[in-house]
Amino acid sequence: MKTVNLIENSKVYTSNVYFVTGSWNALDGKNTLVDTGQDPSILERLESASAGVGKKRVEQVVLTHCHYDHTGMLESIRDLYDPVVYAFSPSMKGVSRLRDMQEIKMGDRFFEVIHAPGHSHDSVLLYNSDEGILFSGDTSFNIHKSTMTIEPEFLALLQRLCRKDIRIIYPGHGSPHTKGCNRMIHLSLDRMRRSCIVEESQK
Numbered sequence: 216m217k218t219v220n221l222i223e224n225s226k227v228y229t230s231n232v233y234f235v236t237g238s239w240n241a242l243d244g245k246n247t248l249v250d251t252g253q254d255p256s257i258l259e260r261l262e263s264a265s266a267g268v269g270k271k272r273v274e275q276v277v278l279t280h281c282h283y284d285h286t287g288m289l290e291s292i293r294d295l296y297d298p299v300v301y302a303f304s305p306s307m308k309g310v311s312r313l314r315d316m317q318e319i320k321m322g323d324r325f326f327e328v329i330h331a332p333g334h335s336h337d338s339v340l341l342y343n344s345d346e347g348i349l350f351s352g353d354t355s356f357n358i359h360k361s362t363m364t365i366e367p368e369f370l371a372l373l374q375r376l377c378r379k380d381i382r383i384i385y386p387g388h389g390s391p392h393t394k395g396c397n398r399m400i401h402l403s404l405d406r407m408r409r410s411c412i413v414e415e416s417q418k
Contacts, residue, residue: 216322216346218385219264227254230285230387233350237323240267247321248276248298249341249350250387253287258295271296277319278302278310279352279387280338303330304337313339326350329376333369340376347382349396356384357392358403373404 221232229252237244246266251257266272273296278286281304292298293309301319302310313319315330321341326348329340334353341350356373377400384392392399 216324216343216348217265218322218348220385221257221260221264222252222254225252225254225256227256228284229254229287230282230353231385231389232257232288233385234261234264235322236264236266239323240265240270241323242267242270244270244323245320246270246272246274248273248292249321249385250279250285250352251276251288251292253284255288255291257288258291271298273298275299275301275321277313277321277341278304278307279341279350280304280335281307282335282353285352285387302337303328303339315339324348329372331369331372333366333372342379342381344379347380347396348385349376349379349381349383350385351387353387355386356400356403358406370404370407373400373407376400377404 216238217236219234221234222229230250232252233249235247261272273292275298300310301313303313313328317328318325319328324343324345326341326343329342331338331340331354338352338354381396384396
């Protein structure tokens with residue numbers, strides 16, 4: 216599997232836009248955009264990216280959530296490539312609805328869809344166990360200091376992720392996390408658990 220961030224050095228405020236293809240651009244791979252961002256320069260970069268002979272350049276778009284900085288170029292991508300668009304949000308029109316624990320092929324790997332409410336009601340993560348890859352959207356796991364308000368859904372999400380081997384995290388903004396991903400998530404869970412204990416003791 217190959218992953219290219221199409222917005223590196225962008226001068227526009229935008230989410231990352233990941234172009235995911237198979238390692239050998241085989242016909243059975245799924246050329247996929249994870250989010251579309253809102254920088255028009257991705258169109259030129261897409262046209263120069265390696266996508267495979269005889270394949271549609273963008274076969275599908277998978278949205279981590281529906282905020283504008285992650286979806287601004289969606290209609291332009293639709294007009295050019297007519298991809299299948301996947302999203303968790305029930306309010307988006309013309310998309311195939313993602314479900315928690317669904318498997319979806321991106322490039323030449325299968326990813327588990329993980330519903331991750333918190334940043335937004337429709338946020339999802341995309342996890343591949345073969346390579347330990349997690350596309351995280353705007354869900355942050357590097358929690359240094361927890362507040363007294365603990366969301367049970369987020370606590371359950373961290374517990375779920377602690378049972379997985381995560382070696383690289385591709386976030387919605389910023390550079391990939393390539394070291395200590397499992398440790399970071401376990402430490403964040405521990406901090407949140409200790410905060411839960413403090414909160415309960417003050418009731």
